[in-house]
Amino acid sequence: MADPDVYKEHDDLFFLSGTGNGWQLPIYETRDLTSFQLKRSYDPSVVDPVYDYCFLWAPDLGKYDGVYQLYFSAHRVPNGAACPPSGQEVTTFVATAPDVNLQFGAPQPINANTTWPRTSTGTACLPQGCNRNIRIDSATFNDTSGRWFFYVWFDRGNNISSFNTAAPGTVYNHAGPAIFSTPSYEEGINEAPEVFKRNGQYYLLLSGGWYNSQYAMYYVMGDSIPQLTRARAVRRLSQPLRNTAGRLVQSHGHNVIVERRGEYFNVFHVGAFDASGNLTSRSTYKQRVAFKPDGSLHSLNQVNVRWNKLTGYSYSLDVVLRDGTVIGPCLSVAVLGQANKTVFDGVCRSAGDRVVTKGDIAAFRIFYSNNNVWGPFVERAYDGISDDVTLDLPGGYTPFVDLSWSEEETTAQYSIDVQRRDTGAWIGPCIGVTSVNKSLSWTYLGRCDTPGINVPSSNIQAIRICSAVNGDWARARCGATPYDGRGMHSHIVIP
Template sequence: MADPDVYKENDDLFFLSGTGDGRTLPIYETNDLSSFRLKRSYDASAADPTYDYCMLWAPDLGKYNGVYYLYFSAQRVPNGMACPATGQDVTTFVASAPDLNLNFGAPQPINPNTTYPRTTIGSACTPQGCNRNIRIDSATFNDTSGRWLFYVWFDRGNNISSFNLAAPGTVYNHTGPALYTLPANEEGINEAPELLKRNGIYYLLFSSGWYNSQYAMNYIMADSLPALTRARAVRQLSQPMRNDAGALIQTHGHNVVVDRRGEFFNIFHQGAFSPPGTFTSRSTYKQRIAFKPDGSMHSLNQVNVRWTRLTGYNYSLDLVLRDGTVIGPCIYAGIIGSANKTVFNGVCPSAGNRMVNKGDIAAFRIFYSNSSTWGPFVEKAYDGVSDDVFLEIPGGTTPFVDLSWSEEETGAQYSIDIQRRDTGAWIGPCIGVNSVNRSLAWTYSGRCDTPGINVAISNITAFRICTAMNGDWAHARCGSTPYDGKSMHVPIVIP
């Protein structure tokens, strides 16, 4: 099953649906998000005496004002006609059910015969614009401001927009190639919107790339639904997994987030590939979500591994698994060389392209050598979740510090200050707004560019990030974090 969606009735009752055979939509019931039983399959053609439906994709299950709703993408034709049909494109319908039997009735078009975003049988864009064509991947979200519908429309690729069902005349555009310039790896595809609100922060999760190619999960954070656009930072939740030859092994996408007893779970489909990198199938998986102090999420399959430097040495990475086995090398010295950072993305290219889930890792090991002989190593226990691991090699020095910080108002700018260990004085800015601008990360290597002075990493006791809007630095807000003079990653939250 692909394109999963989960509706939560309560902490002990959930319903899962997704793309199946293209003619019906399976609906599974579960009490624990672990064991599932088929409740029923929704057959839109059987429910509608007038029309037949095909290409049933990407359902959205939900409830509003006591009524249960099933949104889904499909083509519709008069009874007995060929489906798929020429001259049509896929569009979105909605069916309703009065109770938890989830016996959904005949599909209905959305906002028919209006100028609002709507179900559109034909392939042409509406006169009001392509973003009024509700094509695929609908996602409803109940907010204090009302019930919202997010959806995908087609123009130069796949784009995401939304509207409040109580005020459908206003359309909010969020992301996609018709709206923004996308990086090449997104392949002109932004789809599968999913909404989450946690601790006052809204999240728009979406998938990028073709499902059989660069498919991956991303997200945007903001303080309101309309602000969830690419004017904010786009963060990676997953990345495609490839072997050492560059062929695809696994992809992840079209996710839904559901909470149970205070824990959050990411439910998504995972693409499988044959050894040459040819797509073979998709299945649905589940993973707990862990949040960082600034509200961002730890990634599904990426760990930034950093370690201190010994002059003239090369390095190799091993993994210690929770069952006690060791994969070594996972990334050998021929790949890492003398670098002091590598990214583990779920694949060990130097161990037969073995895939390893983050949750199965108990520790990381860095071996170091200045000859052809390998023996000494350092090991760091791992929690199975975090995106960052630091290993301190005896006698090593810290070559750089990767700084990252929380995202503030849309359009905010940032600067970096440091506090000297020898004098206690702050240097501000050390890296000014003309350099940092709107970035949310910076690598400090011992140089304060703005005053033009060197300050050794070991001589720093704190980093501070300040932010301002429209150049109003007289009213800047700042957040600082103590520094031990050794660590190579420092996250900072601005209050």
């Protein structure tokens, strides 16, 4: 099953649906998000006396004002006609059920006979704009500000918009190549919106790339639903896996976030590929969600592994699994060379492209050698969750410090200050706004570029990030954190 969606009735009753055979939508019941039983399959062609439906996918299960709703994407034709029809485009319908038995009736179009975003079987954009064509991947979200409806529309690729059902004439554009600049690896595809709220912060998750290509999950954070756009930082939640030959091994996407008793889970599908890099299947998985201090998410399958530098040495990486197995080398010296960091993405390319999930890893080992004789190593325990691990090699020095920080207002810019250990004086800015601009990360290499002076990491006792809107640095907001002069990564939260 692909394109999963989960509706929560309460902490001990959930329903899961998703893309199945294209003619029916399976609905599973679970009381613990672990054991699932098929409750029923919804076949809209059976319950609709007038129309047949085909190519059903990406359902959204929900409830509003006591009525259960099932949105789904499909083609629709008169009974007995060939499906899909020529000269029509996919669109979205909704069916309702009166109670938790989920006996959904005949589908209905959305906002029919209005100028609002609506069901549209035609191939052309509606007179009010392409972003009024509700095509695929609907997602509903109940909030104190109202009930929100998210959907995907087509123009130069796939784009995401939404409206508040209390004011459907106002459309908010969130993502996609028709509105925003998107990187090439997203292949013009921004789809599968999912929204949730935690600790007063909103999250919009989306999938980028073709479903049978480098599909992956991304997200943005904001203080309100209209803020959830690509004008804010787009963060990567997953990385598609590739083998040594560069062929796809695994992809991830179209997810839903589910909360149960204060814990959050990500339910998503994983694409599997054959030896030639062709998609062969998609199956639904679940992973616990972990949050960082600023509310951002730990990634699905990436670990930034860093180690300090020994002059003239090369390196090799092993992983120790929770069952005691050691995969070594996972990334050999031929891959790492004399580098002092790598992003482990779940593939041990020096061990036959073995796939290793973060949760299976108990420790990382870095071997170091200056004569191609491999014996000494340093091991660091790993929690199976974190995005960052640093290993401290005896006698090594810190060649860089990777800085990251929390995001403030949508238009905020940032600068970096450092406090000297020898004098206690602050150098501000050390890296000015002209260089940092709106970035949320920076690799510090031992030099304050703005004043043009060298300040090695060993002479830094604190790091401060300041943010300002519209160049108003007199009202800058800053956050600082102590630094030990040796660490290779530091995350700063701006209050």
